[in-house]
Amino acid sequence: GAVVSQHPSRVICKSGTSVKIECRSLDFQATTMFWYRQFPKQSLMLMATSNEGSKATYEQGVEKDKFLINHASLTLSTLTVTSAHPEDSSFYICSASAYSYTEAFFGQGTRLTVV
């Protein structure tokens, strides 16, 4: 399957700072990227969908000013958690797909801890 690389795998930041998470498709051009949040022992919660060159579409209840998504190229999307607070601590996962693909491929996930 296709490879999606997510970085960093783990990050600890102070409350009030911003954190950027990168998601790269290594061997294909990802026309669409998805960002998920996952709480312990729960399934993935879709936060937003981004298409290359377009503004991201956020799911209901997700603050777009807090979770900034940029999909500037066909191989890179970034999620920036702005002014992070302890309640933003979670596991964030990206996935990438292309119109020619049936399935989506996931990154390794980023565990964010805000202290």
Next chain:
Amino acid sequence: QKEVEQDPGPLSVPEGAIVSLNCTYSNSAFQYFMWYRQYSRKGPELLMYTYSSGNKEDGRFTAQVDKSSKYISLFIRDSQPSDSATYLCAMRVNNAGNMLTFGGGTRLMVKP
């Protein structure tokens, strides 16, 4: 009612057992069906996908889809401790821009 329902488990089986994981769905527009495996603190890994009713086999894994009953299953034969993970079913409609709808995931534990 959620669009995709999946028994959360945990499901505990002895090594070598046959495991059956199941999902039901309510949206008849779903056309593509996938199973992902997720180890603790890792991203989901695609195991299998299918788009037609019937069975699809890959090694010890068999994916089964029954569109008339809106029911999909994943069977694992000769289960191994390394199969211990959370299994997520996912599905999408044909033109949803590849957006997936996930089940809640089933935690599987295979005891040696």
